[in-house]
Amino acid sequence: MPLLGFRKQGELQLFSKEHFLDLLWRLDECDASDIANRFKIVDESQAGQIDISESGKVGIDFARRVQGELAAVIQEPAWTLPRLANWIDTGIKHPDITNPSAVVFFRSALNKLLASGHDLDTLARNKYDLRNVVAGFISDLRSNRETDNYSALFAAHADQFATSAELSMIFDEQSYALNQPYAGATKFNKHYTPLIGDLKAEGEEFECAVYLDRLDTVKYWIRNIENKKTSFWLQLPHGKFYPDFVAMLDDGRILVVEYKGAHLFDSEEAKRQIGDAWADACGGQCLFCMLTDRGFDLIDRTIS
Structure with missing residues (x-):
């Protein structure tokens, strides 16, 4: 049963992803603007915990208050934009992207969020949700890149199959x-x-x-x-x-x-x-x- 080959530098090789994704991805050249549409912080005033004390009184602790109390107990280092970008980078696997390229993109995304009205402390407080959104954003960008490169290969090098x-x-x-x-x-x-x-x-x-x-x-x-x-x-x-x-x-x-x-x-x-x-x-x-x-x-x- 013949498999499909592709000629690369005169050698016929089994056609695979490497033939249209043969270079490291320059993520830093991608537009990070859409992060402002993707990342939303839930209205903290609407999220909370209801508890009944021993005396039968109902108590309500809203998330904002809980976060404030936790911040007082857990002494985190002061967050800066570069530090937050590096923290995001450590939690996202990207073997097709160099670390410098990824960090530049993460910084750009953070700047877009700051420009849209978020402050750095809020972003740091929601850093886990933020990292998940950024990971999903990169996944979508990667998918678009694969599709575009695949189509371009057929358009320019169909005779190499x-x-x-x-x-x-x-x-x-x-x-x-x-x-x-x-x-x-x-x-x-x-x-x-x-x-x-x-x-x-x-x-x-x-x-x-x-x-x-x-x-x-x-x-x-x-x-x-x-x-x-x-x-x-x-x-x-x-x-x-x-x-x-x-x-x-x-x-x-x-x-x-x-x-x-x-x-x-x-x-x-x-x-x-x-x-x-x-x-x-x-x-x-x-x-x-x-x-x-x-x-x-x-x-x-x-x-x-």
């Missing part, structure tokens, strides 16, 4: 890994291994499997299991794509089929893009199609 005998995998009974065996009443005659993994006994994916099993042009087919080392995969911007089915045709060609529900189909452009790139790189020996809404006749059209 290729396949070779050295980049391949093998399906066999001994290494076929599954989570749950198929236990339905319908008998399949062409599945490549005796056990079929992770296939429900009803539904649209099941119907797709039945369609493949009954096609005269299909010699064997196999249920491709997601997130297994012995499964076929293609690289996406944010992870790996494990198509639902792989089939060997009578004429020796390989057909890869992905089935998507109609509500998800339009959002899966990246999967169609990488599937088509893989098929093109195989020089006519491999085929790819993505089906939806029980359009199983697309399999026949793809084969022919």
